[in-house]
Amino acid sequence: MKIKRPSILAIVTKDVLVEIRSKEVVTPVIVFSSLVIVLCDFVFDPGVDSSHVASGVLWVALTFGGILGFGRLFGMERENGTFTGLVLAPVGREILLCGKIISGFLFITLVEIVMLPVFSLLFDLPIFLPWLWVIVLVTTAGFSIIGTIFSIITVHGRAREVMLPILFFPVAIPVIICAVQATQIVLSGGSWNQVDHLIGLIVAFDVVFLGLGISMAGFLLGE
Amino acid sequence: MIRSNIFLVAICSILIIMSNYLVLLWVPTDSVLGLSQKIFYLHVPQGMLGLGGITIVMIGSVGYLWRREDYWDKLAYAAAEIGAVFITAALVTGILWSKAVWGVWWTWAPQQTLTLILWFIYVAYLMVRAYSPTPSHGSRYGAILGIIGFVDAPIVYMAAKWWRDVHPEAVVGPLSESDSLDRSMYTVFLVSLISYGVLFAYLLVERYKLLRLNTVLEEIRYDEE
Numbered sequence: 001m002k003i004k005r006p007s008i009l010a011i012v013t014k015d016v017l018v019e020i021r022s023k024e025v026v027t028p029v030i031v032f033s034s035l036v037i038v039l040c041d042f043v044f045d046p047g048v049d050s051s052h053v054a055s056g057v058l059w060v061a062l063t064f065g066g067i068l069g070f071g072r073l074f075g076m077e078r079e080n081g082t083f084t085g086l087v088l089a090p091v092g093r094e095i096l097l098c099g100k101i102i103s104g105f106l107f108i109t110l111v112e113i114v115m116l117p118v119f120s121l122l123f124d125l126p127i128f129l130p131w132l133w134v135i136v137l138v139t140t141a142g143f144s145i146i147g148t149i150f151s152i153i154t155v156h157g158r159a160r161e162v163m164l165p166i167l168f169f170p171v172a173i174p175v176i177i178c179a180v181q182a183t184q185i186v187l188s189g190g191s192w193n194q195v196d197h198l199i200g201l202i203v204a205f206d207v208v209f210l211g212l213g214i215s216m217a218g219f220l221l222g223e
Numbered sequence: 224m225i226r227s228n229i230f231l232v233a234i235c236s237i238l239i240i241m242s243n244y245l246v247l248l249w250v251p252t253d254s255v256l257g258l259s260q261k262i263f264y265l266h267v268p269q270g271m272l273g274l275g276g277i278t279i280v281m282i283g284s285v286g287y288l289w290r291r292e293d294y295w296d297k298l299a300y301a302a303a304e305i306g307a308v309f310i311t312a313a314l315v316t317g318i319l320w321s322k323a324v325w326g327v328w329w330t331w332a333p334q335q336t337l338t339l340i341l342w343f344i345y346v347a348y349l350m351v352r353a354y355s356p357t358p359s360h361g362s363r364y365g366a367i368l369g370i371i372g373f374v375d376a377p378i379v380y381m382a383a384k385w386w387r388d389v390h391p392e393a394v395v396g397p398l399s400e401s402d403s404l405d406r407s408m409y410t411v412f413l414v415s416l417i418s419y420g421v422l423f424a425y426l427l428v429e430r431y432k433l434l435r436l437n438t439v440l441e442e443i444r445y446d447e448e
Contacts, residue, residue, distance in 0.1 A: 149371070153364045158354040166350060167368065170343035171375045174382035181386060198385065205378055212374060216367050219288055 007091040011099025016106065018076065025072045025107045030114050033065035037119055054123045055183035059176055061115065062136075063143070063169075066108050070147030071164050073104050074155040083155070093217035097148065101213070105144040112136055131186045131195060138199060139179040142206045146171050149213050152220045178202050231425045238418035242411075250411040259323035262316050264412055268419040269313035270338060275423070276306020277341060277373050280348065284369035287362060293438050296362040299369055300352060301430035305423060307345035314338055336383035337376065344372035 019025055040057040077083040086096060116136070120127035147168060154163040182198040213220070246264045253260035283299025286292070317335060322328050329335065348368050355361030 146371075149367070153351065153367065156356045156360065157351070157364075158356070163350060163354060166343075167347050170340050170347060171371060173340055174375070174378045177382040177386045201378070201382060201385075208374060208378075209371070212371060216288070216370070219363055219367060222363075 007089075007095045008099045008102065011096065012102050012106070015073075015100070015103035019107065022076075024076060025069050026110050029065040029069045029108070029111045032068055033061040033111060033115050034118055036061040036064055037115075037122060041122055054119070054125055055180050055187060057123070058116075058119050058183060059139075059180050061119075062108075062112065062140075063172070063176060065111060065115075066140075066143045066147060067165050067168055069107055069111065070104055070144070070151045070168075071154075071161065073100055073107075073148060074151045075160070078155050087221055093221045094214045096221055097152075097213055097217040100151075101144050101148045101210075104148050105141055108140050108144060109137065112140065125187055129186055131192060132183065135179055135182045135186065135195070135199060135202075138202045138206060139175055142175040142202055142209070143172065145206060145209045145213055149209075149216075149220065175202055175205055228425065228428060231421070231428065235418070235421045235425050238414070238421055242415045242418040245411045245414055250407055251405070253408075256324060259320060262320040262323070264415040265419075266313060266316040266320055267412065268416040269309050269316060270334075271416065272419055272423045273306055273310030273313050273338070273341060274376075276302050276309060277344065277369075277376060279427075280306065280369040281373035284366035284373075287366045288370075293362075294435065296366065297431055297434040297438065299366065300434055301427050303345055303348045303352075303365075303369070304430055305426045307342070307349060308426075309419075309423060310338060310342050310345055314342055331383070331386075333380055333383040336386075337380045340379045341372075341376060344368075344375070348372065 037057055040053070040060065044053050044057075074083065077086055089096065116127050116132075119125070147164075150164055150167040150171075154160045154167065157163060178198040178201050182195040182202075185194045185198075242264075246261055250261070250264075252258060279302035280299045283295050283297075283302060286295030287299060317338060318328050321330055321335070348365055351368055352361045352365045355364055
């Protein structure tokens, strides 16, 4: 008996296959994020205790790298002329949106799997901390949700490369604030009790904006 | 335009003149903060109306996505333009007051952070409208951004509050000695709020009418072609 593959999985599989063949998202973002971390290392006084600036540097690198990645999610579709085909697919708009969000989440998580060891090497900080990975993953989910939504909004407009960061940063500010603070606490040896409210706000952000995105998927990907 | 709204213009002018007189000449000067405290009567109404503006943007956005009627879209667009002006004024007066009271131009207090992020959300909305490939795209995407921006505002405030709350409950100035303003100060604050509220309403009505006229003109031009 042939099991029908869910549509979301089909979209994610398509994006992963394209990425494996083209290498247009993960590799450039890894290189770019590494450069940002190195640049920040030069910018800050070497005498400064690295743990004070490390969490900020990490999230600056991941945020800017993430912007590049999300821009490519739909940018590739537009450049290859496949955006119309995607929109005409006989699946619900919510499925399309969620598929793209999952693709973005996977790509940026791959970047982070490479980036976090690089970061710990350069800043001489521990990396195998479970709560750090929890913070990174829930924040990446939030980035993926709003990054995908704004990527759709800016993909056809003018000055699209600049418009995506302009839309993304103001809305992502609460997630970035909480992620930086929580990361700093965890890197300093803090416990769950000190970061639970911050992670809670990030998760609430993710849930609220995923719900908003799904409810507005028809307007985002219509016509 | 002005002819049709002469009543609103007259009320607005009288209220603004009255408000200026009360603020500059009538209300007593705060004993601790001195003359700089009078920025309070401009800054707080501007901030409140900036927040009100994003609420109207959200209402117009929801209305447009639900009904797909042009007047909802133009309401949101007009409110975004006027709200952006008011939130800019709130930022500027807030910066001046911050320097006078705390000796620094910017403190990253939750209220200041929210005002700044709200300014960026307004600018992003106006840019989406300006840079969209077609007007219908601009209306649709602007509406989505308007709703997202409104939902994001309280989350920004909460995050900023946890991050750095250097804005203590007022320990100096008019709120320090009791939990409420002095009666005369409260009266002037209300007059100022109503004056700026009427100004906001007048500018919103004028801008909305202009945007609607633009749409009608485009439809006539399209029909003729």
